[in-house]
Amino acid sequence: MAAKDSPLKQFEIDPISNIELGGYNISFTNSSFAMLITVLVITLFLTLTVNTRSIIPSRMQLISELMYNFIAQLLSDTVGDNGKRYFPFVFSLFMFVLIGNMVGMIPYQFTFTSHIIVTFALAAVVFIGVTILGFINHGIKFFTFFYIPGVPFYMHPLLIPIEVISYLSRPISLSVRLFANMLAGHTLLKVFAGFVVSMPFFTGVFPLAFIVALTGLEILIAFLQAYVFAILTCLYINDAYHLH
């Protein structure tokens, strides 16, 4: 399917070194490399900028603190005091998706968030974690989550299946949202990049200008999708604490 100049070629996975473990292919690929870069960028940035621990922050330290406060605020707004203990997880998730998206915006760099298996794995972790959390907090009562109070009784046979399906589709919607956004954006960029080369004379300037604008938009989307991923995770955690 992926021909030589296909816009989807950028999503192909190339192994950098072939590794096999227990019969499974766990090769270190360009996708793994992008994850490595992402993790390095996050850990180094958050460690080095706060290294001095100065009371009056440098600009870089301020960025780290802003990110910290941004997610802390998000959690306390949506979940409240219960949310504090999930802060490291939500923060890691946000930073991982955000920097993963941003690393993907570097030309020729692989975007691991454009792979459904990766986003689905992240969403599944959230979904399973939140479900377990719900059962820990409410036990068997957690099933009342699917029961909507204040609705005529004859509506329940219809509403409860809908609620169950909507609950079960959470990991799918969460992962597909991120995956589709990244896929569409990068494909569009690639398509217009093809136009720049193939258009006659100077008309290629127009798709080039479009690419510049689109790159700005993609950076916005990169942030937005990370934010959406984080805030939905917060909302799901909140649901695990407060049933209807």
Next chain:
Amino acid sequence: MPQLNPEFFVSQLFWLAVFFTFLFVFLWRVSLPRIATVLEKRQNKIDENLSSAKELQEQAMEIEKKINDQINKAKLETDEKIKKTINALQENVSSQLSSLDKDLEKKVSDAEKEILKSKNDQMKNINNQIVNITKLTVGKITDIELSDNELNKVIETHKGNFN
């Protein structure tokens, strides 16, 4: 679409698990506590500064109150002193005035006495003159020699007519 090719699913999941777990543990154990420490330190510092500012403000207000009290006290004291001085001056003036009045009265009465005395003297003198003149005149006109006593008696009896 390369995303749907299951060839590298296991690899992707494996490395995702490795890197995300590492990231999570690292942030949880190292980075986030650091940032939290800094933020806490700053908050403490701000609180400290605020409380010390409040304390200083209170102290300043106390000092201001003290100053005002002292100013009021000083005012009262000066008022008292001024009053006292005025009273003392008035007393002094009135006593001096009264002593002056006494002096003057004494002088006036002295002068009156003097005047009276000199008047009496003059009267005596005039009497003597009258006696002498009368003696001379009577002696010249007549040859009667009048004694001073006789003349005085006459003058005494007619004194009321002269005045």
